[in-house]
Amino acid sequence: MRRTHFDADHLAFRDTVSRFFQAEIGPHSERWRHQGFVDREAYLKTGEQGYLLMWAPEAYGGLGLTDLRFEQILLEENVRHGDLSFYMNLHSRVVAPYLGAFGTEEQKARFLPPAIRGEKILAIAMTEPGAGSDLAGMTARAQDMGDHWLLNGTKTYISNGSLADVIIVAARTAPESRHGIGLFIVEAGMPGFKRGNKLRKIGLHAQDTSELFFDDVKVPRSHVLGDPAKGFFYLSELLAEERLQVAMGSIAHAQVAFDITLEFIKERMAFGRPVGSFQHVRFEMAAMRAQIDAVQAMVDHCVMEANAGQLTAVVASEAKLLATELENEVMDACVQLHGGAGYMEEYRIARMFSDARVSRIFAGTSEIMKEIIGRGLGLDERKART
Incomplete structure (x- = not known):
């Protein structure tokens, strides 16, 4: 599906970002998994490229780039070519905005510049x-x-x-x-x-x-x-974009799993023919293709709503619910289509399957997302009791 919310500047940015993640992040992924953490050098290198806290004003060393589509591209390319465990978006778009939105001038001057350079991790x-x-x-x-x-x-x-x-x-x-x-x-x-x-x-x-x-x-x-006394309301105010961040990462993760599996079933043979030539497999892939495209369209719409300052907590919850649930459905189907290979950690799909499970939990569980959406419909149990 052609994604129409990107323009020529975004596409050029994606090319540059893709090369960065392929060269500087992806090659270290296996070592990071064994040591249990990402090297601090990854944040420093990303900061050198200007990819951290891109929204921050130039006065603090940022790019003043508030268009969330650029952040979406960073997240997608990190999922595809980097490492999902490199939580640069948590640093840049989940934590740092609290400093930008609610911090004093002194706090911004002290904490934003080193975070932008990757010298201090948030x-x-x-x-x-x-x-x-x-x-x-x-x-x-x-x-x-x-x-x-x-x-x-x-x-x-x-x-x-x-x-x-x-x-x-x-x-x-x-x-x-x-x-x-x-x-x-x-x-x-x-x-x-x-x-x-x-x-x-x-x-x-x-x-x-x-x-x-x-x-x-x-x-x-x-x-x-x-x-x-207002921290609860500050958290509530910024949680909508955090949930959108999860949705962006989850649908990107599902897309990569689909692509990996499509290549696998074209080459893997069973009964003298490619696995992908069986009708059942074709139908499985076709259903995933349609579902991924549909949820991707919604996530892209939410990105534009966020750019316009109109993303609501309810719609962000809908995006997170749909994207994370679909991500896990896709992972399960793709592991199955890999057969025994899908259970082996040497195959990327096995690692992706384990990595995906937490997305339905963090930033608010799927059950909490349903509760928020339900309350948005006026179906609040507390009101029903009064």
Whole structure:
């Protein structure tokens, strides 16, 4: 399907980006999977190209490039030629925008330039052992001590948790309110801040995921993002684009799996003929082709809605739900079409199958996405009880 939302500038950008990921990121993928994390050098090289925080104003060293289509291209080419575990989009488009949207001029001047250069890696800490998608259920606490805030709590499943130099931590500031949450900037080396072991996962083996511990961490007032009572609303405001980021990556991942499988079934023989020549296989591939094209069209539409500042939480949830569910359906079908080879880690499709599973969980589970969409229809259980 021809994707009409890209113009000549985007296509030229894709060519350049594709060469970068093929030369600088992809060749290291296997080694990163074995060591369990991406080299910091990857962020530095990407920063040198201007590919980190492209939206940031030129005054801080960014490109001032706010068109999300360029970010979409970066994400797609990283999925195809780089490494899905290289979470540059988390760094650039999920975490950094909190600094850009809610940070003071001093905070932006301090944290954005090194993040743009790839010298400081960013992470955000929301999830807790007892509170996942329910942000209002978090128990981490931040107490106002006058000249600083005292932060205590535990966070888990934090992407970039081992490598991050700057972490935005969500913590409860008003115990009497479910929505009384603040966002605090914690830097590596602050007394009381410790990292747990890198967590072992069934996929994304090159992506570092950790537990983080905060024991009486003194957070200066200069490290509070915006109003310390409005963090819940800040998180809600930016979660829509985070979910779109997941949708963009998931549909790109599905497309790559489809392409790999198409080549495989053309060459693999069974009963003296290519596997792809059997009607059942053709029908399987045809159904996937139609579904991928349909969801890709929706994701591309959402990118344009985001560019126009009109992407809603409900539509972003729809895109994430459809893209991640389809991604996993495609992975399962493609592994099956590879036969025994699909179960061998030497084949990329096996690794992709494991990597894909988390997309239906992070940034809000599929069940949470359905809840948000359902509430958008006026089907709110709480209202029905009143």
